[in-house]
Amino acid sequence: xxxxxxxxxxxxxxxxxxxxxxxxxxxxxxxxxxxxxxxxxxxxxxxxxxxxxxxxxxxxxxxxxxxxxxxxxxxxxxxxxxxxxxxxxxxxxxxxxxxxxxxxxxxxxxxxxxxxxxxxxxxxxxxxxxxxxxxxxxxxxxxxxxxxxxxxxxxxxxxxxxxxxxxxxxxxxxxxxxxxxxxxxxxxxxxxxxxxxxxxxxx
Amino acid sequence: xxxxxxxxxxxxxxxxxxxxxxxxxxxxxxxxxxxxxxxxxxxxxxxxxxxxxxxxxxxxxxxxxxxxxxxxxxxxxxxxxxxxxxxxxxxxxxxxxxxxxxxxxxxxxxxxxxxxxxxxxxxxxxxxxxxxxxxxxxxxxxxxxxxxxxxxxxxxxxxxxxxxxxxxxxxxxxxxxxxxxxxxxxxxxxxxxxxxxxxxxxxxxxxxxxxxxxxxxxxxxxxxxxxxxxxxxxxxxxxxxxxxxxxxxxxxxxxxxxxxxxxxxxxxxxxxxxxxxxxxxxxxxxxxxxxxxxxxxxxxxxxxxxxxxxxxxxxxxxxxxxxxxxxxxxxxxxxxxxxxxxxxxxxxxxxxxxxxxxxxxxxxxxxxxxxxxxxxxxxxxxxxxxxxxxxxxxxxxxxxxxxxxxxxxxxxxxxxxxxxxxxxxx
Ligand SMILES: Cc1cc2nc3c(=O)[nH]c(=O)nc-3n(C[C@H](O)[C@H](O)[C@H](O)COP(=O)(O)OP(=O)(O)OC[C@H]3O[C@@H](n4cnc5c(N)ncnc54)[C@H](O)[C@@H]3O)c2cc1C
Numbered sequence: 001x002x003x004x005x006x007x008x009x010x011x012x013x014x015x016x017x018x019x020x021x022x023x024x025x026x027x028x029x030x031x032x033x034x035x036x037x038x039x040x041x042x043x044x045x046x047x048x049x050x051x052x053x054x055x056x057x058x059x060x061x062x063x064x065x066x067x068x069x070x071x072x073x074x075x076x077x078x079x080x081x082x083x084x085x086x087x088x089x090x091x092x093x094x095x096x097x098x099x100x101x102x103x104x105x106x107x108x109x110x111x112x113x114x115x116x117x118x119x120x121x122x123x124x125x126x127x128x129x130x131x132x133x134x135x136x137x138x139x140x141x142x143x144x145x146x147x148x149x150x151x152x153x154x155x156x157x158x159x160x161x162x163x164x165x166x167x168x169x170x171x172x173x174x175x176x177x178x179x180x181x182x183x184x185x186x187x188x189x190x191x192x193x194x195x196x197x198x199x200x201x202x203x
Numbered sequence: 204x205x206x207x208x209x210x211x212x213x214x215x216x217x218x219x220x221x222x223x224x225x226x227x228x229x230x231x232x233x234x235x236x237x238x239x240x241x242x243x244x245x246x247x248x249x250x251x252x253x254x255x256x257x258x259x260x261x262x263x264x265x266x267x268x269x270x271x272x273x274x275x276x277x278x279x280x281x282x283x284x285x286x287x288x289x290x291x292x293x294x295x296x297x298x299x300x301x302x303x304x305x306x307x308x309x310x311x312x313x314x315x316x317x318x319x320x321x322x323x324x325x326x327x328x329x330x331x332x333x334x335x336x337x338x339x340x341x342x343x344x345x346x347x348x349x350x351x352x353x354x355x356x357x358x359x360x361x362x363x364x365x366x367x368x369x370x371x372x373x374x375x376x377x378x379x380x381x382x383x384x385x386x387x388x389x390x391x392x393x394x395x396x397x398x399x400x401x402x403x404x405x406x407x408x409x410x411x412x413x414x415x416x417x418x419x420x421x422x423x424x425x426x427x428x429x430x431x432x433x434x435x436x437x438x439x440x441x442x443x444x445x446x447x448x449x450x451x452x453x454x455x456x457x458x459x460x461x462x463x464x465x466x467x468x469x470x471x472x473x474x475x476x477x478x479x480x481x482x483x484x485x486x487x488x489x490x491x492x493x494x495x496x497x498x499x500x501x502x503x504x505x506x507x508x509x510x511x512x513x514x515x516x517x518x519x520x521x522x523x524x525x526x527x528x529x530x531x532x533x534x535x536x537x538x539x540x541x542x543x544x545x546x547x548x549x550x551x552x553x554x555x556x557x558x559x560x561x562x563x564x565x566x567x568x569x570x571x572x573x574x575x576x577x578x579x580x581x582x583x584x585x586x587x588x589x590x591x592x593x594x595x596x597x598x599x600x601x602x603x604x605x606x607x608x609x610x611x612x613x614x615x616x617x618x619x620x621x622x623x624x625x626x627x628x629x
Binding site: 029030031032033034035036037041042046047049050080081083084085 | 409455459460461462463497522523524525526527540541542543544547549
């Protein structure tokens with residue numbers, strides 16, 4: 001790129017093309033209300049305000065490998081307050097999805113791990129197996145912690161069994177959609193469409 | 204009964220703020236017949252509620268006084284206060300206008316001696332001070348009010364106090380039987396100068412204007428500096444009367460925000476820069492001012508004013524739109540929460556007092572005749588408006604200088620219309 005340090009960003013174009021709601025990024029006026037409104041603001045590596053600026057500054061790797069957008073809890077405080085009505089929550093999720101797709105998402109981030117568990121669980125049968133998902137989540141960080149969490153949640157689990165909100169039978173196979181191969185074909189097609197839409201950018 | 208002589212060579216001015224006054228006087232001084240209709244009990248509009256003017260930091264009373272003298276001397280100008288236009292019909296050169304006049308309960312005999320005010324006990328919210336103080340049921344709207352006459356708060360009518368006020372008057376100026384009047388008049392051209400109103404700060408929920416005593420608006424801050432105002436001219440804060448030395452200004456409170464007013468209200472940056480000098484004036488080196496801003500818009504030739512304030516070490520500029528305000532219960536200090544754009548530092552800053560630089564919106568939301576406005580409700584200069592011309596802040600968020608320019612332009616347009624009428628009528 002040319003010597004103009006404010007104009008180096010093909011990454012902005014990449015985000016606009018490939019990230020859900022990414023074309024809103026350029027509308028940010030850097031007022032900081034989103035950053036100040038985020039209840040998890042202290043725990044992010046970069047706030048949304050900063051991420052938008054980094055995108056414009058072409059900081060591709062820093063943004064896409066960051067765990068920042070994985071910290072978003074979808075509380076929508078930022079969207080409600082943004083004076084320019086940027087769909088900030090959606091952009092954060094869009095960035096997370098995109099980084100995951102490129103294989104750049106931070107492997108050990110718990111939200112990212114859970115999202116992966118959820119997706120795998122869902123696509124296996126076409127229905128979420130809550131029992132397996134719950135247990136997988138408890139044991140996400142090792143056996144010891146898994147047992148501890150399971151014991152802690154024991155009463156809730158038993159209560160759910162008793163009121164038939166959950167069934168032990170789910171552990172063996174579990175329920176699914178009627179037309180599993182149709183479901184698979186649909187996902188495959190959707191994936192192909194998404195892939196075809198992706199524009200290629202040099203990293 | 205209010206007798207008014209008006210023809211279709213008359214120019215009607217609606218709103219008697221600095222813009223309406225200027226337009227009315229400019230037209231009247233060219234020899235045209237002008238009627239000015241003002242909703243309040245006095246003319247001068249919101250300028251009369253300012254402590255000082257930027258950029259020169261002189262007192263607005265000065266400019267208003269000049270206009271009041273011009274008005275007094277000009278037989279072509281008729282001012283009707285406590286009056287609103289309720290209906291307009293017709294076209295350029297031939298309008299019929301209905302005007303509703305509310306009772307003042309005080310007639311022209313009034314010498315403003317103050318006997319009625321002293322005779323009564325009851326008090327009511329004082330609009331002139333944005334409700335920060337109360338006025339007596341019989342009151343002079345403010346110390347330089349024009350017309351210089353008392354008025355009776357309609358809420359006092361029917362009470363013993365009303366009778367007491369009447370009995371106290373030696374010049375027979377109080378008429379408790381005065382009733383609302385509706386008159387009709389003709390006009391060839393109409394100048395619409397109904398001005399602006401501050402955006403309702405309570406709508407900016409995260410700032411807690413309706414929850415925290417020590418979060419006030421910029422228009423209220425002006426009133427604190429007035430020696431005859433609610434605090435006797437002292438910069439003290441509402442919760443406990445403590446001196447407000449550490450003052451924060453929040454810019455774009457309701458402006459440039461798609462949740463509130465989408466437009467930039469343009470004058471608020473200058474207003475806060477000006478108000479930082481008020482804190483300096485009262486506390487000198489003990490003053491500690493913070494201005495939270497997105498970007499400072501000291502419109503065109505005011506940049507030097509901005510530079511001067513920047514040079515004051517007691518004024519800090521923090522590039523950040525404040526995200527929310529919370530309260531430190533023990534000290535009653537508002538805590539400003541946000542992230543500083545220059546470095547992305549998180550802050551939670553306490554201040555004695557927080558001033559919201561609220562935006563300006565058009566004071567009239569619905570006109571008695573269809574007018575072409577822009578998306579923010581300000582009147583456009585558009586042929587479809589016939590001979591109805593916006594002036595001052597009814598056309599945009601303007602400072603006094605620009606409001607007066609706009610008023611003079613509208614006067615010229617109106618004069619051209621009635622000249623045409625005069626020619627046609629021979
Ligand atoms: C905090 C603050 C500080 C400011 N400080 C400065 C400063 O230092 N210097 C500067 O140049 N500018 C300043 N301004 C801007 C200034 O206040 C405006 O430029 C000015 O008031 C515009 O005058 P106007 O006559 O157009 O409107 P207004 O002052 O609003 O006057 C309108 C008049 O019309 C009347 N009216 C309204 N509706 C009707 C109706 N339906 N019928 C009849 N009458 C009606 C009102 O009662 C009022 O008298 C400041 C503004 C703010 C918010």
